[in-house]
Amino acid sequence: MIIQGKTLKYGDNVDTDVIIPARYLTATDPQELAQHCLEGLDSDFPQKVSSSPILVAGRNFGCGSSREHAPLAIKASGVKAVIAASFARIFYRNALNIGLPILESEEAAEKIKEGDQLEIDLDKGEIKNLTTQETFKVEPFPPFLQEIIEQGGLMNLVKKRVVHLS
Amino acid sequence: MSMTITEKIIAAHAQKEKVTPGELVQVKIDLSLANDITAPLSIKELEKQGIEKIFDPDKIVLVADHNTPCKDIASAQNVKLMQEFAQKHGISHFFVGGKAGIEHVLLPEQGLIVPGDLIIGADSHTCTYGALGAFSTGMGSTDIAASWVLGETWLRVPESILFVYEGKRKQFVTGKDLILFTIGKIGVDGARYCAMEFTGPVIQELSLDERFTMTNMAVEAGAKNGIMEADDKVLSYLTEIKSPRSPIVYQSDSDAQWKEIIEIAVSSIEPQVAFPHLPSNTHSVYSIPQIEVDQVVIGSCTNGRMEDLRMAAQVLKEREVHPRVRLLIFPGSPAILRQAEKEGLLQIFLEAGGIIAPASCGPCLGGHLGVLAEGEKCVSTTNRNFLGRMGHIKSEVYLANPYIAASSAVAGYIAAPDQI
Numbered sequence: 001m002i003i004q005g006k007t008l009k010y011g012d013n014v015d016t017d018v019i020i021p022a023r024y025l026t027a028t029d030p031q032e033l034a035q036h037c038l039e040g041l042d043s044d045f046p047q048k049v050s051s052s053p054i055l056v057a058g059r060n061f062g063c064g065s066s067r068e069h070a071p072l073a074i075k076a077s078g079v080k081a082v083i084a085a086s087f088a089r090i091f092y093r094n095a096l097n098i099g100l101p102i103l104e105s106e107e108a109a110e111k112i113k114e115g116d117q118l119e120i121d122l123d124k125g126e127i128k129n130l131t132t133q134e135t136f137k138v139e140p141f142p143p144f145l146q147e148i149i150e151q152g153g154l155m156n157l158v159k160k161r162v163v164h165l166s
Numbered sequence: 167m168s169m170t171i172t173e174k175i176i177a178a179h180a181q182k183e184k185v186t187p188g189e190l191v192q193v194k195i196d197l198s199l200a201n202d203i204t205a206p207l208s209i210k211e212l213e214k215q216g217i218e219k220i221f222d223p224d225k226i227v228l229v230a231d232h233n234t235p236c237k238d239i240a241s242a243q244n245v246k247l248m249q250e251f252a253q254k255h256g257i258s259h260f261f262v263g264g265k266a267g268i269e270h271v272l273l274p275e276q277g278l279i280v281p282g283d284l285i286i287g288a289d290s291h292t293c294t295y296g297a298l299g300a301f302s303t304g305m306g307s308t309d310i311a312a313s314w315v316l317g318e319t320w321l322r323v324p325e326s327i328l329f330v331y332e333g334k335r336k337q338f339v340t341g342k343d344l345i346l347f348t349i350g351k352i353g354v355d356g357a358r359y360c361a362m363e364f365t366g367p368v369i370q371e372l373s374l375d376e377r378f379t380m381t382n383m384a385v386e387a388g389a390k391n392g393i394m395e396a397d398d399k400v401l402s403y404l405t406e407i408k409s410p411r412s413p414i415v416y417q418s419d420s421d422a423q424w425k426e427i428i429e430i431a432v433s434s435i436e437p438q439v440a441f442p443h444l445p446s447n448t449h450s451v452y453s454i455p456q457i458e459v460d461q462v463v464i465g466s467c468t469n470g471r472m473e474d475l476r477m478a479a480q481v482l483k484e485r486e487v488h489p490r491v492r493l494l495i496f497p498g499s500p501a502i503l504r505q506a507e508k509e510g511l512l513q514i515f516l517e518a519g520g521i522i523a524p525a526s527c528g529p530c531l532g533g534h535l536g537v538l539a540e541g542e543k544c545v546s547t548t549n550r551n552f553l554g555r556m557g558h559i560k561s562e563v564y565l566a567n568p569y570i571a572a573s574s575a576v577a578g579y580i581a582a583p584d585q586i
Contacts, residue, residue: 013354013444017552022531025203026233026240028210040554060355060388064552065531066290068207068306089359089390090290094306144190144320158312159215 001122003080003101005053009114010041012058016091019062019070028069030076037073049078054120056112057084062091068098075100081120083127085109096145097154103127108136122149168423170326171393172361174416175301179284187325187423195225196283198313201269201527202230204288206244207307208314209251220255221317227259227278227287228252229269232527234262237534267499267525270294270382270467275501277407281396282414286310286319291467291549293389296381297374298403299396299415304385324390325425326361326418331368333433338582340477341376342469342547342567344368345383346438348430350448358388360425363418368432369394374403375473382468383549386445437582439545440565443553451570451582458490461544462575463556464568465496465523466530469547472502474568479511481572481583487519488578494536496523520575532556538563545574 018040020033027033038045055074061084062070071094074082081101095102101122108127112118116131125138141149151157169177169184177185179193200208205228220226228248233241245262252260261272270291273279281299285292288310295302305319313319331344349356362384369377377394384392396415404413436450464470464478475497487493495515497503503525506512512522529536530548538544538557543564546556551563566574569583577586 015550015552017531017550017555021554022203022232022533023537025533026238026244028206028244040559060358063354063388064290064550066204066288066292066304066306068204068288068308071306086355086358088355088388090304090306093309097306097308142190154308154312155211155215158315159217162217162219162315 003054003120003122005080005118006051007054007056007112007114007116007118008048008052009112010055010057013060013063014041014057015064016062016067016070017064020067020073025067025069030072033069033073034076037077046077052115053078053080054118055079055082056109057082058109059085061087063088066090068094071095071098071100083108083112096148099153103138105136105138168419168421170361170363170418170422171299171395171416172301172326172363172391173323175282175284176321176323178282185323187323189323191321191323192318193284193321194318195286195313197225197227197278197285198310199227199229199269199273199285199287199289199292200307200310201232201289202234202241202244202248203232204307204310205248208288208311209247211308211311212314217315220314223256224258225317226257226314227273228257228261229272230262230266231268231525232531233533234266234526235524264500268467268470268527271470271498271502274298275407275499277409280404280409280411280413281400282416286313290385291382293384293391294378294382294467296384296391296393297377298400299394301391301393303391322359324359324361326363326422327357328424328427329362329364330427330429331364331366331432332429333368333431335368335432336436338437338567338569339435340567340569341372341379343435343438344432345380346440346445346448346565347435349383349387349446350438352387354386354444354446355388357384360389362387362389362392364392364394370397373473374399375471378471379468383445386549437567437570439570439580440551442551442562442564445549445551445565451566451580454580457543457564457580458578459545459574459580460490460542461492461494461536461538462571463494463496463529463536463544463546463548464571465498466527466548467498468549469568470496470498470502472505474547475502475506475511477568478572479514481569481576482518482520483514485518485576487575490578491575492536493518493520493575494523494529495520496528497525499525529556545571545580547571
């Protein structure tokens with residue numbers, strides 16, 4: 001799968017409280033959550049994201065709460081992929097489970113600037129910066145996680161196993 | 167076999183002789199937990215997939231503790247959805263109303279956790295149970311939904327970091343200060359993806375309540391779990407609460423592999439205050455300028471247990487809360503509320519001018535029951551001080567232990583008991 005688009009750039013430790021504040025967690029509808037995505041960090045995010053759908057951030061992206069509402073809000077707001085120097089572990093699992101593409105690369109996170117035009121090849125694990133002509137390789141996911149991604153999220157795998165068991 | 171406690175528990179649940187850090191394994195779970203914020207997503211996911219059967223209703227725990235007592239119609243709908251799901255599947259461990267407490271305070275009290283268990287929960291502070299020598303970690307709603315169907319989950323075996331605490335604690339230095347100091351030292355991603363094992367003579371001296379405070383905040387350093395060896399204090403606690411299950415006590419082998427061993431000399435640590443907006447932003451309470459506060463919160467899954475209330479009461483006895491300050495006290499469970507009443511602590515809090523709130527996560531996450539306005543500052547015994555965590559984006563949260571929180575409520579600014 002190929003993803004193209006311009007970037008928005010944020011810093012280290014973007015936590016789940018700024019991604020989606022807890023006062024909105026009574027909602028489970030991703031579209032409703034998306035209206036408040038990142039509002040604590042960047043109040044113009046909803047306007048910016050339509051023309052810049054790739055997020056680039058520093059270390060420990062998604063730290064804090066286990067709220068799956070965080071990757072759901074990001075995905076529903078129109079974000080096509082998140083590149084970070086590192087991800088907090090619960091956010092990492094949640095993103096894979098709900099089908100939000102994430103890529104971990106310290107080098108890419110450092111060198112890519114806001115507004116750069118990227119082309120991401122998820123299958124190859126390759127990020128091309130079309131603005132600077134740089135290419136970054138990303139560690140491939142282990143086979144089991146690759147399977148979750150290919151099945152479009154964890155529950156599709158679970159459903160297959162349930163059918164298989166019965 | 168040269169394994170750590172964490173590796174041994176994971177190996178036992180993966181039905182393997184040995185596991186190695188980095189390895190991905192499927193593990194059987196002993197308990198899978200969700201609350202009124204995370205369970206609705208899990209339930210809706212199962213409904214969406216048309217999955218009707220769950221693996222074992224006795225191994226699923228549902229606690230309505232975040233937006234409860236329900237703050238609005240949407241949160242009431244969520245609790246109703248949990249209730250209907252619990253009824254439909256015969257889930258007996260569903261806690262609501264006067265039976266509910268803050269999940270990570272409540273579950274150990276209910277005898278639902280024993281050493282050697284492997285527990286997952288749709289709440290990041292699920293790592294709390296490590297204080298009992300169990301492996302426990304937080305996940306999201308989809309992982310939890312999957313575990314309710316399969317009775318298992320996947321884990322990447324974490325590398326373990328050993329934290330050794332030695333020396334004599336100074337006055338007013340609690341488990342909270344040790345973990346805040348540790349996070350301050352290694353940073354909010356200093357143990358990312360790792361197991362934090364806490365050991366040393368100081369850990370042995372700590373009460374169970376203070377140990378829970380430490381393992382609770384392992385996630386604040388990015389850890390997968392925090393863990394301690396179950397000792398006699400843990401085993402007596404299990405007897406005291408008439409735990410229905412037998413513990414399996416694991417110890418890390420002397421030749422276990424550690425990513426790092428970090429020795430912490432406790433004697434030089436002073437009571438800590440974590441400044442906005444990261445738990446790692448720690449200072450000694452004696453080195454900070456005068457910071458006036460508007461609200462003080464004592465409670466939460468971090469510091470809402472008996473020892474915490476006793477510390478607060480020790481400071482508040484025959485004193486009055488500063489006229490500007492709102493002091494909110496959240497005993498963590500119905501059992502703790504009853505015990506606090508019996509010991510006369512509630513009387514002390516009320517006479518000081520405090521508010522006794524229900525066992526809820528409410529203000530910790532800026533949900534309800536104590537949300538901050540623009541520019542307000544709060545000293546809190548909770549676990550996170552992220553931007554906008556407790557309310558307005560321009561409000562500030564300072565994390566501290568119950569002694570400091572109570573003294574600050576009296577002084578009107580952040581202070582230790584010997585400064586008021």
